[in-house]
Amino acid sequence: MLTLAVALLSILVIALLSFIIWERYRDAHKPLPSPSPLTLENAYKVLDDSIKKSREIISQAEVEGSKLVTDTKFYTQKANQTYESRLKQAIDSAQKSQLGVVSQSEQHFTKAEQVFEQYLQTVEQNTRQQLDGLYQKTAAAQAQYEDFIKKLSIATQQAQLQSVETAKQKVDKLFEDFEVKLADFLLQSEQKMMLAVDLELRSARQLIDTYKVQQMNVIDENIVAMLEKTLSLVLAKNLNLKDQMDFVYESLEKAKAEKFIV
Amino acid sequence: MVSEELEWLNSYGVQFLNLFQKETFYQSFSQIDKMVSELQTLTIYLAFSANPESEKQIGSWLRDNLSTEIVMDVKLDPSLIGGCAFIWKGVYRDYSLRSKIQTNRAQILTSFKTFMAEKTK
Numbered sequence: 001m002l003t004l005a006v007a008l009l010s011i012l013v014i015a016l017l018s019f020i021i022w023e024r025y026r027d028a029h030k031p032l033p034s035p036s037p038l039t040l041e042n043a044y045k046v047l048d049d050s051i052k053k054s055r056e057i058i059s060q061a062e063v064e065g066s067k068l069v070t071d072t073k074f075y076t077q078k079a080n081q082t083y084e085s086r087l088k089q090a091i092d093s094a095q096k097s098q099l100g101v102v103s104q105s106e107q108h109f110t111k112a113e114q115v116f117e118q119y120l121q122t123v124e125q126n127t128r129q130q131l132d133g134l135y136q137k138t139a140a141a142q143a144q145y146e147d148f149i150k151k152l153s154i155a156t157q158q159a160q161l162q163s164v165e166t167a168k169q170k171v172d173k174l175f176e177d178f179e180v181k182l183a184d185f186l187l188q189s190e191q192k193m194m195l196a197v198d199l200e201l202r203s204a205r206q207l208i209d210t211y212k213v214q215q216m217n218v219i220d221e222n223i224v225a226m227l228e229k230t231l232s233l234v235l236a237k238n239l240n241l242k243d244q245m246d247f248v249y250e251s252l253e254k255a256k257a258e259k260f261i262v
Numbered sequence: 263m264v265s266e267e268l269e270w271l272n273s274y275g276v277q278f279l280n281l282f283q284k285e286t287f288y289q290s291f292s293q294i295d296k297m298v299s300e301l302q303t304l305t306i307y308l309a310f311s312a313n314p315e316s317e318k319q320i321g322s323w324l325r326d327n328l329s330t331e332i333v334m335d336v337k338l339d340p341s342l343i344g345g346c347a348f349i350w351k352g353v354y355r356d357y358s359l360r361s362k363i364q365t366n367r368a369q370i371l372t373s374f375k376t377f378m379a380e381k382t383k
Contacts, residue, residue: 247345251357
């Protein structure tokens with residue numbers, strides 16, 4: 001793993017160096033504005049130097065890269081050997097300590113089992129005792145409960161009988177009251193109806209009497225009118241001048257007596 | 263008829279007739295008319311058509327028993343049956359048989375009913 005990392009690192013370094021070189025090379029080969037002949041000569045010279053320098057750098061980089069790869073391989077092998085030896089030692093020591101721990105654990109387990117068995121026995125005894133007590137208490141409570149239920153049943157039956165009796169008495173009283181009130185109501189209604197009928201009867205009688213009196217008055221008026229008419233017809237034919245004059249003198253005397261004509 | 267009128271005129275005496283001279287004729291009538299208008303009128307309603315004799319008798323009774331300064335105005339009302347009714351100073355009063363019947367209507371009715379009841383038995 002370490003070897004692989006070192007190799008990758010080497011490759012990266014190489015790639016970086018190549019990239020730097022390439023950038024310099026490209027910058028060097030950029031087109032320039034129409035140089036003068038002197039400048040061009042200098043430029044060729046600089047370019048030539050640069051190429052040389054870059055080749056040196058590349059060769060040096062190759063040497064460095066190969067050296068780095070070689071060193072990486074060496075150190076990787078050495079680290080692997082060291083790791084293997086240490087791992088082996090650790091495994092040995094762990095196996096040893098594991099054996100010790102196992103034996104101690106077995107002892108502890110044995111002891112714990114014994115303690116646990118004792119604890120279980122104690123718990124069992126306590127539980128049995130508690131259960132016995134509980135059984136006894138439960139039996140006593142059950143007996144009390146049954147006794148209570150019996151008493152309750154008796155009391156309920158008695159209460160039920162009393163309730164039925166009370167309800168019966170109340171219903172009887174209600175019916176009696178209802179009958180009394182109904183009788184009173186009927187009596188009052190009858191009295192009211194009688195009173196109303198009596199009033200209506202009186203009113204009707206009064207109306208009839210009034211009508212009778214009115215009709216009698218009308219009849220009397222008619223009789224008087226008929227009598228007047230008859231008398232006027234009869235007397236007009238039967239009274240002679242002397243009789244008429246006697247009536248006139250009588251009227252004059254009466255008017256004089258009453259001092260109507262003064 | 264003329265003789266009756268002459269008799270009526272003569273009944274007023276010579277003194278009365280001397281009032282009607284050629285010179286004072288109109289003046290006398292005016293004076294009489296004025297005096298008549300100052301007299302009070304008694305309107306008498308009669309149940310029969312009175313003849314002049316009856317009217318004279320009534321007038322005589324009025325002058326003898328009440329006053330000489332009364333003018334009598336006789337009118338006919340057959341519904342009075344008998345007797346008469348008067349209007350004096352604007353007040354009407356009925357002394358006729360009709361009035362008596364109306365006053366005694368209760369007694370008349372009772373008598374009539376009693377009579378009818380006895381007749382229907």
